[in-house]
Amino acid sequence: MSLKIVVLAKQVPDTRNVGKDAMKADGTINRAALPAIFNPEDLNALEQALRLKDTHPGSTITLLTMGPGRAAEIIREGLYRGADNGYLLTDRAFAGADTLATSYALATAIRKIKDFDLIIGGRQAIDGDTAQVGPQVAEKLGLPQITYAEEIKSCENGVITILRHVDGGVETVQGKLPLVITVNGSASPCRPRNAKYVQKYKHAKTVTEKQQGNLDYEELYSKHDYLNLQEWSVADVNGDLEQCGLSGSPTKVKAVQNIVFQAKESKTLTATDRDVEDLIIELLDNHTIG
Amino acid sequence: MANFYTDTPELKHHLNHPLMKRIVELKERNYRDKEEYDYAPVDFEDAMDSYDKVLEIVGELAGDTIAENAKQVDIDGPSVANGRVTYAPGTQVNLEACRKAGLMGMAMARRFGGLNFPVVPYIMAADIVSRADAGFENLWGLQDCAETIYEFGNEEQKMRLISEVCKGATMSMDLTEPDAGSDLQSVMLKAHQDADGTWRLNGVKRFITNGDSDIHLVLARSEEGTHDGRGLSMFLYDKRDGGVNVRRIENKMGIKGSPTCELVYKNAKAELCGERRLGLIKYVMALMNGARLGIAAQSVGLEQAAYVEALAYAKDRRQFAKAIIEFPAVYEILSNMKAKLEASRSLLYATARYVDIYKVFDDISKERTLTADERKEQRKYSKLADSFTPLSKAIGSEFANQAAYDAIQIHGGSGFMKDYACERIYRDSRITSIYEGTTQLQTVAAIRYVTTGSYLSSIKEFEATPTAPGLEGLKNRLKEMAVKYEKAVTKITDLKDQEMLDFTARRMVEMAAYIIMGHLLLQDATTDNELYVTTANVFVRYAETEVNKHYLFVDRLNKDDLAFYRK
Numbered sequence: 001m002s003l004k005i006v007v008l009a010k011q012v013p014d015t016r017n018v019g020k021d022a023m024k025a026d027g028t029i030n031r032a033a034l035p036a037i038f039n040p041e042d043l044n045a046l047e048q049a050l051r052l053k054d055t056h057p058g059s060t061i062t063l064l065t066m067g068p069g070r071a072a073e074i075i076r077e078g079l080y081r082g083a084d085n086g087y088l089l090t091d092r093a094f095a096g097a098d099t100l101a102t103s104y105a106l107a108t109a110i111r112k113i114k115d116f117d118l119i120i121g122g123r124q125a126i127d128g129d130t131a132q133v134g135p136q137v138a139e140k141l142g143l144p145q146i147t148y149a150e151e152i153k154s155c156e157n158g159v160i161t162i163l164r165h166v167d168g169g170v171e172t173v174q175g176k177l178p179l180v181i182t183v184n185g186s187a188s189p190c191r192p193r194n195a196k197y198v199q200k201y202k203h204a205k206t207v208t209e210k211q212q213g214n215l216d217y218e219e220l221y222s223k224h225d226y227l228n229l230q231e232w233s234v235a236d237v238n239g240d241l242e243q244c245g246l247s248g249s250p251t252k253v254k255a256v257q258n259i260v261f262q263a264k265e266s267k268t269l270t271a272t273d274r275d276v277e278d279l280i281i282e283l284l285d286n287h288t289i290g
Numbered sequence: 291m292a293n294f295y296t297d298t299p300e301l302k303h304h305l306n307h308p309l310m311k312r313i314v315e316l317k318e319r320n321y322r323d324k325e326e327y328d329y330a331p332v333d334f335e336d337a338m339d340s341y342d343k344v345l346e347i348v349g350e351l352a353g354d355t356i357a358e359n360a361k362q363v364d365i366d367g368p369s370v371a372n373g374r375v376t377y378a379p380g381t382q383v384n385l386e387a388c389r390k391a392g393l394m395g396m397a398m399a400r401r402f403g404g405l406n407f408p409v410v411p412y413i414m415a416a417d418i419v420s421r422a423d424a425g426f427e428n429l430w431g432l433q434d435c436a437e438t439i440y441e442f443g444n445e446e447q448k449m450r451l452i453s454e455v456c457k458g459a460t461m462s463m464d465l466t467e468p469d470a471g472s473d474l475q476s477v478m479l480k481a482h483q484d485a486d487g488t489w490r491l492n493g494v495k496r497f498i499t500n501g502d503s504d505i506h507l508v509l510a511r512s513e514e515g516t517h518d519g520r521g522l523s524m525f526l527y528d529k530r531d532g533g534v535n536v537r538r539i540e541n542k543m544g545i546k547g548s549p550t551c552e553l554v555y556k557n558a559k560a561e562l563c564g565e566r567r568l569g570l571i572k573y574v575m576a577l578m579n580g581a582r583l584g585i586a587a588q589s590v591g592l593e594q595a596a597y598v599e600a601l602a603y604a605k606d607r608r609q610f611a612k613a614i615i616e617f618p619a620v621y622e623i624l625s626n627m628k629a630k631l632e633a634s635r636s637l638l639y640a641t642a643r644y645v646d647i648y649k650v651f652d653d654i655s656k657e658r659t660l661t662a663d664e665r666k667e668q669r670k671y672s673k674l675a676d677s678f679t680p681l682s683k684a685i686g687s688e689f690a691n692q693a694a695y696d697a698i699q700i701h702g703g704s705g706f707m708k709d710y711a712c713e714r715i716y717r718d719s720r721i722t723s724i725y726e727g728t729t730q731l732q733t734v735a736a737i738r739y740v741t742t743g744s745y746l747s748s749i750k751e752f753e754a755t756p757t758a759p760g761l762e763g764l765k766n767r768l769k770e771m772a773v774k775y776e777k778a779v780t781k782i783t784d785l786k787d788q789e790m791l792d793f794t795a796r797r798m799v800e801m802a803a804y805i806i807m808g809h810l811l812l813q814d815a816t817t818d819n820e821l822y823v824t825t826a827n828v829f830v831r832y833a834e835t836e837v838n839k840h841y842l843f844v845d846r847l848n849k850d851d852l853a854f855y856r857k
Contacts, residue, residue: 017291192351195344195392195405199329202343217332224328 002058003155003177005049006110008121008134009042009063009078011071015126016040023256029127036070038077041122043190045183048152049120050082050191056155060084062113066094066105069208075229079201080193085226087113088206091233096246099128103136105244108237110141118160119180123148131182138180145180146173150187206231292357294418295349298594300632301414303818304639305341310410313643314338316650317408327400341411347391348415356384356422363423363547364714373535375502375549377429384426385460394433395456398440402448403456409646410639413587417638420591421598424718425545427591428499431584435461435507438577439526441652442564447526451505459504463577464495464527464553471497472731474509474570475519479555481510489525489562491533491555499725501551502536504529507577508560509569524569525560533558544717579676581726582683583645586638589686589722592715593631596693599712600624600700607702614700623696629829631693632814632822633807634686640810641678648672674748677739681803684732687722694719730796737795741783745802746776752809758816760823764830768808771834774841775801781844790849797840804833 013034015022021033046061053059063078063086065071075086089109097105110119119138124131131147138145148165155161158177163170165184203217206229210221221227234244242248269275283289295301314337321337323330331337359380366378377385388394397412398404420427436455440448455461470476479493491510495501506527513521527534533556540550564573601624604615614620651660651668660668694716698705705712723729739745749772757765778801782794808830815822 192355192387192391193347194390195347195396196329197392198343198347199331199340199405202339217336220332226328 001056001156002060003052003056003117004115005052005059005061006113006116006119007042007046007049007061007063007078007083008106008119008137009046009065009074010039010122010125011036011065011067011074012039012125012127013037036073038074039122039125039127041124041126041183041185043122044185044187045120045122045181046078046081046083047188047190048149048181048183049118051188052118052152052155053082062086062116064106064109064113065089066097066102066109068095069206069212069231072206072209072229072231076201076204077193079204080198081191082194082197085230087230087232089232089237090206090208091244093234093239093241093244096249097244098249098251099130099132099136100250101244101246101248103133103140104248105234105237105239106133106137107140108239109232110137112232112237117177118155119143119178121180121182123182123184134180134182141180143178143180144175145182146175147182149181149183152181201226203227204229292353293346293349294352294357294421295345295414297349297353299821300635301345301417302342303814303821304635305345305411305414306338307410307639307643309643309647310338310408313408313410313646313650316647316654317406319654323400323406330400330406341407344393344396344405344407345411345414345418348393348418351387351391351393352418352422355387356419356426359384360423360426360547361711361714363425367546368539368549370502370536370539370549370551373537375536375539375551377549378547381426381429381547384423385429385458388430389458393430394458395436395452396433398436398452398456402452404452409583409642409649413583413638413642416584416587417591417594417635420588421595422591423547424588424592424595424715424722425547427588428545428548429460431588432461432463432500432503434580434584435463435505435577437580438463438507438524438573439563441576442524442568442573443526447561447563451526451528454505460500462498462500462503462506463581464498464501464506464508465574466497467494468496472728474522474574476517477509477511477522477570479508479510481512481523481525481560482514489560491525491527491558491560493555494537495551495553495555497540498551498553499548501539501549501553502529506534507563508555509574510560512562512566512569519570520567522569522571523566524563524573526563527558527560531559542721544714544720546717578726579645579679582679582732583638583641585722585726586634586641586679586682586686589683589690589719590631590635590638592690592719592722593627593634593686593693596690596697596712596715596719597624597627597631599710599715600627600693600697603704603710603712604700620700623700625824625828626832627693627696629811629825629832630689632825633811633829633833634682634689636810636814637678637682637803637807638686641675641682644671644675644678648675673744677736677744677748678806680727680732680735681799681806683727684723684729684736684799685803685807687719688729690719690722733796733799736799736802737791740779740795740798740802741791745806746772746779749775749802749805749809752806752813755809755813756816757812758819760819761812761815761826764808764826765812767830767834768805768812771801771805771808771837774837775805778841778844785849787849789852790847793852793855794844794847797844801837801840804836808833 013031014037024030049061061083063075063083065074066089072088089105094105121134146162149162150165151163153161159174161174164173204227314334324332331340363378363380368375368377395404396407400406416431436452439451481489481491508525508527509522510525511521512523535554537552537554604620605613607614648668648671697712698716701710701712811826811829815826
């Protein structure tokens, strides 16, 4: 049985290698100092989708991402690994969205895609760490959800079997299609980009990117439709402007504090069992370890 | 998060060599594949961009996956049970990643599922992978054997087997036997035909890299009663047919992730590849030239690995209140390592370019008759490829050993411990100057280009090639070296004494190699001064002392002196 899979992916600043200029003075992220990357757990999600495609020939993977024009890179990165197509939700009206407005926008886009069996996304994005978008999308679409997935074990006769991470172990759960899955970072890493797909899709561009110039290969776009990446605006997905972007976001950031850890006091420990034990107890108490 | 391609700007420099324009246009036959294959380039820039992007994948895979697994693979190694080999877990991960990335069958034509890459970017991938794990490069690099099927197999074999390789099937070349190492004419593995014409193989092979591969090229004696190379033919064995078992795997000093197998053939079904009797004299010779270029790339990758380790340690390690890299004794070693690395790399890619052009003409000549000009061009590059390949293999592998030695020296006592990568690099490097023809055999292959004047005419051509202002001093020093080289060669060839020639061969071959590498670096510094000017300065100084040393020895040598050396 072939499957129609939608993968939710986000372009995020690489917060894993944060330097001292990662934040601006006003507490917002200095995006220029951080490279934009494919959200790591969304790559884990993409890998689970690709494995389903491997075992279910004829399946298709559609990437859905929301962001500024340059987030088209996320779609290309997906195509390079074996996805079939993608949509970039991009509109000034989408800007400033919190998780509620984001999931609203994604849900409307998924309704427009219409024909799908599975929606898979990463557990959370490294810029916000909320883990809310996947579950909210499921709620808005009225679909069941399985979160914290480690591995999709099988998908037969409309029933999916998933190994799911829980506190202190894993559990195996089943769900009926269609449904939403969010995948953990501890799941299998995503496969590398494929040499043939990279060569096939490297010229793929959105309308906006084409307008920005560098159209050395213009004739290719009329010849190969797969090189034309789709952009959707609020109007394209019949979105309600009130529920999009900043106006659809009840979350208001009051202030952001820049916390700098400082060593206020130093301690000298000897290499005795007693000192080591004391240190362990102290670290357990302040939740540094354990 | 390391990328072994993008962090080494010299690679892109070699990829962008002006001769690539000619190579790519020939290789892509005027970009005719673009109508049929969605991943084929539409023009030269597009093709170059594709090589660059694919090498970025290779660099990422090498830096993030293969290099990360290298230490554990070295410890785990492969195992053998019931005649079958199991790779180390890390090796399995590496192989699967290479398959998923579509890096198998890189140089094969698109109709088989390959990427149709020229030799230059393919060899560059080998260079990059070797830096991450030289042992793994062997497994991945054996895809090269598909070239032999392509050149000499029939259409049905090509379609069936090369397509498998492009999908990820592994390969091996089963040549060596207990009594046939450097002397392959003594191969005994017996091939006979059943009544229905099916070929069967019986006997033993030894030291077979990746001997439990999916598809084997096997050199066997098909002509009963013969004892030399003319009785040997090339066969193809598909593991799925059964009949070949692994009796043991060797416990090696280095490249431990790569299984080296002893194979027992029991009536194994095989098929003839090409014509009978041409197995050694034609096919293995072609195979070996490709394999030698592969080892040259492996050597350069190892040099890069050794240099990176040594440099990082020298910057980090503090003694007498400063980083040890600040001591002249240490920075001289590092500068020479870097200069030799880039010199052998420039030689490697020059060789790869020559191989590219003559091979692609070989291929075109199967489709149509070459014009007189094309034949002339092919002859020129074929000769250059033949003369440069043994130099590249010999020099690269010797430099790799020297770099590994130096890397440990920089690490001091720590380098002697198992804690640092340099000890693995040291062990992995050691084989490069031995397999696919020892350095001594490379000298045998190269000496004819000394005596016939091929190297000298290459040198003269370099001397006549313009270089950027500021490099005249170095160029003059290279010219002086060439005069000494010529003198040494004239002295020996005038003697018309085989033993004197054999005895001095290594020195004369090395002199030629040093001068050629010096010129190549001047060319590199001409196109990219910033990247190469220091390297060229250091290398020419190094080469000068080496050339003078050899010159002095040859100049003072008398026939009678040989008595001191004979054992």
